[in-house]
Amino acid sequence: MAPSAGLRFQLLSILIYACVISVGINMVSSKACPLYCLDVVSMTCNGTEVNFTRCNCCLAPKGCTLHLADGRSVYCS
Template structure:
C-alpha cells in the first residue's frame, strides 16, 4: 500500500513539473488601453483587402498594418 501511494505521488509530481515546464510560455502580454484613430487595416495574409480596423497593434494580428485616418501607417 505504501509503494502505491509513493508511485501515485511521483506521478502527480511529474505531471505538475511537466505542466509547469510547458506553461512557461503563457506569459500575459500587457495591452495599452488606448485606441488609435484607425481607418482600416491590411494584413499580409489577405493581400490588399481592407479589413475592419483594430484599435491598436495589441489587438491586431501580427504582420498587419493599421492605416490611420490622418494618412500615417503603423506596422504591427
C-alpha cells in the same frame, strides 16, 4: 495492492512538473498583446485596403499598415 504513499507522492510530483513545463512552453510560444486600441480609420495590407480593421499591430497581420484618424500611419512588422 495499493501503491505506497511514497510512490503516490512521486507520481503526483511528476504530474505537477509535467503540467508546469507544458504551461511554460505555451506561455513562451504565445504572444502577449497590449490592452490599448489606436484610433484606426482604415487598414491596408500589401498595398490593398481591407474591409476589416484591427485596433493595434498586435492584432493586425504582419505587413499591414494602420491608418489613424489623426493622419499618421503605423506599419505592423
